[in-house]
Amino acid sequence: MDPRHITLISFGYFDADFLRNVAEAVKKEFLVNVNVKEGHLDLSEFYDPTRRQYNGVKLVNEVENNYSSDHSKTIGLFNVDLFIPILTYIFGQAFLNGRTGIASSYRLSNERYGIQTDDRLILERLIKEVVHELGHTYGLIHCHIPTCVMRSSTYVEDIDQKGSKLCINCRNEYNRILK
Amino acid sequence: MAKKISILIVDDEESVRDSLFNWFIEDGYHVECAENAKKALSMLENEGFDIILADIKMPGMDGLEMLRRIKLLKSDSIVIVMTAFATVDTAVQALKDGAFDYVTKPFDPDDLSHLIRNASKQITLSEENENLKQKVVSLENVEDLIGKSGAIKLVLKDIESVAQSNSSVVITGESGTGKELVARAIHSNSPRRYFPLVSVHCGALTESLLESELFGHEKGAFTGAMYNRKGRFEMADNGTIFLDEIATISTKMQIDLLRVLESKKFVRVGGNKEISSDFRVICATNRDLKSMVENGTFREDLYYRLNVVNIYVPPLRERIEDIPLLVEYFIRKYCTSMNRQPVTIDSAALSRLEEFNFPGNVRELENMIERAIVIGNGKKITLKDLPLEKSIISNSVESLDELEKLHILQILNKYSWNISRTAKALKVDRVTLYNKISKYGLKAE
Ligand SMILES: [Zn+2]
Ligand SMILES: [Zn+2]
Numbered sequence: 001m002d003p004r005h006i007t008l009i010s011f012g013y014f015d016a017d018f019l020r021n022v023a024e025a026v027k028k029e030f031l032v033n034v035n036v037k038e039g040h041l042d043l044s045e046f047y048d049p050t051r052r053q054y055n056g057v058k059l060v061n062e063v064e065n066n067y068s069s070d071h072s073k074t075i076g077l078f079n080v081d082l083f084i085p086i087l088t089y090i091f092g093q094a095f096l097n098g099r100t101g102i103a104s105s106y107r108l109s110n111e112r113y114g115i116q117t118d119d120r121l122i123l124e125r126l127i128k129e130v131v132h133e134l135g136h137t138y139g140l141i142h143c144h145i146p147t148c149v150m151r152s153s154t155y156v157e158d159i160d161q162k163g164s165k166l167c168i169n170c171r172n173e174y175n176r177i178l179k
Numbered sequence: 180m181a182k183k184i185s186i187l188i189v190d191d192e193e194s195v196r197d198s199l200f201n202w203f204i205e206d207g208y209h210v211e212c213a214e215n216a217k218k219a220l221s222m223l224e225n226e227g228f229d230i231i232l233a234d235i236k237m238p239g240m241d242g243l244e245m246l247r248r249i250k251l252l253k254s255d256s257i258v259i260v261m262t263a264f265a266t267v268d269t270a271v272q273a274l275k276d277g278a279f280d281y282v283t284k285p286f287d288p289d290d291l292s293h294l295i296r297n298a299s300k301q302i303t304l305s306e307e308n309e310n311l312k313q314k315v316v317s318l319e320n321v322e323d324l325i326g327k328s329g330a331i332k333l334v335l336k337d338i339e340s341v342a343q344s345n346s347s348v349v350i351t352g353e354s355g356t357g358k359e360l361v362a363r364a365i366h367s368n369s370p371r372r373y374f375p376l377v378s379v380h381c382g383a384l385t386e387s388l389l390e391s392e393l394f395g396h397e398k399g400a401f402t403g404a405m406y407n408r409k410g411r412f413e414m415a416d417n418g419t420i421f422l423d424e425i426a427t428i429s430t431k432m433q434i435d436l437l438r439v440l441e442s443k444k445f446v447r448v449g450g451n452k453e454i455s456s457d458f459r460v461i462c463a464t465n466r467d468l469k470s471m472v473e474n475g476t477f478r479e480d481l482y483y484r485l486n487v488v489n490i491y492v493p494p495l496r497e498r499i500e501d502i503p504l505l506v507e508y509f510i511r512k513y514c515t516s517m518n519r520q521p522v523t524i525d526s527a528a529l530s531r532l533e534e535f536n537f538p539g540n541v542r543e544l545e546n547m548i549e550r551a552i553v554i555g556n557g558k559k560i561t562l563k564d565l566p567l568e569k570s571i572i573s574n575s576v577e578s579l580d581e582l583e584k585l586h587i588l589q590i591l592n593k594y595s596w597n598i599s600r601t602a603k604a605l606k607v608d609r610v611t612l613y614n615k616i617s618k619y620g621l622k623a624e
Binding site for chain 2: 031057083084085086087088089090093094096106112113115136140141144145146147152154155157158160165166167168171172175
């Protein structure tokens, strides 16, 4: 696999500028080529009516099987509420040391928590989510440095507490992996 | 570093095993799985696991029976049972039989991570108690607090002596000195390090926003709120809350804050349920709180509750001997993050840095080095890469126009009045640049 290439595929509507910003931030962080594509999936196949959410396990496998390639790390971007059977929700997930991940902006929006919308904040949060999941595909695990993007965030405003960059340890690890 | 904590997952459902396996592997644990109790028990006989996460309902031997046998095998094993809604009664039975805790499927990710951190904390604390008897722990994870001066050593010593306790701390010092780094270092070296360090920048928020920010609100408290919002105090449960710019909060907030600090209990906005949270509080300010108490703008009772320990972070100009080490450290940091070969700094540039008075302190030095690496030749940082000559950080500049004028002049001089390069650096077109030059009457020296 070529780890020096990243593909972001949007499934569902995202503003073009918004996607460009995500791609730029990802490119800046991993210093590799980043491509943005549009994917078309019938999401109803992944909808679970009892939970009224979308199955993240099935979605990540769908992206892995039908959209990923050995020439790139691939992240599917969604704007629906994701779950996995054992957890009530997820912001995203990825195959550790693999080539595929997914992330959703759904629960990153302030509105759902009754606070004023803040487009810049959604963008920042999604960037952190995408960089984080990509980190996992490169084999990085969670980091305890409070500002590191690889710190685990299980609550939406936890994401705001960390930065969008790899800390120096994770960065060194990434550089080592890429060599 | 402590050894990796190991987790054994016991569940008959493959999807559950897989999801939990991935979740814990990404969290840095050593993880193994078993699909039934019999297999789990035989694995446990061969290999110890720190935490066992087991489903209650399994074909064959159920989780409760397995729990009893595990406890016979090793009485201090940490067993967490997983249960579906219908079987909460059995979960209560499991607690009586010595389970550490139980979780209801599907889990809230936040609850799961809290639970596992609780268990990990218990394990490492008991190991650390053993180690403590033998040696004094030294500080770990002290990012960016670099230096050998007496002044910074004193700060590190203060961090070390306060980290293990639960005392409230007020960190004082000019802006840019690294007060937040001190707070992080205290947290990362305290028993609370497995739990979040939650920062709140009090100065950036209006009173009503700060209230929801700190205490959270119930869904429905505002139109469109589909989920409850946790406040910072709730997020900091078992961890540390860092209140930056504490001197800026209103008198009403001071009363609210005092109440929470005294009771460790609060109510979410729009809610009526009392929530308790066990947090440690660390504050920072660049103001003199004591004199604010004297002139009546900061409550005395709150001041004494917060200021149990005071840590003063000195300005960079009082620790000049640290500048070479800091420069070297920031060079390494930014060359790594930009994936560049390490650069050096020439001695003339370094001595000029040692003479500079750094009104913006370490942060200003860090920004300078980062910028110098970006604009430099990739080999050596020299004087011309450092904005020391005509510093625009001057107290006499107040208006934006004046600042713009000085900045444009500085960049023009830097590029020897080459208009194209200056315009490019300023990210404006050449016409705009010419207009500005004539507006401000700028001339080449
Ligand atoms: Zn993660
Ligand atoms: Zn890290």
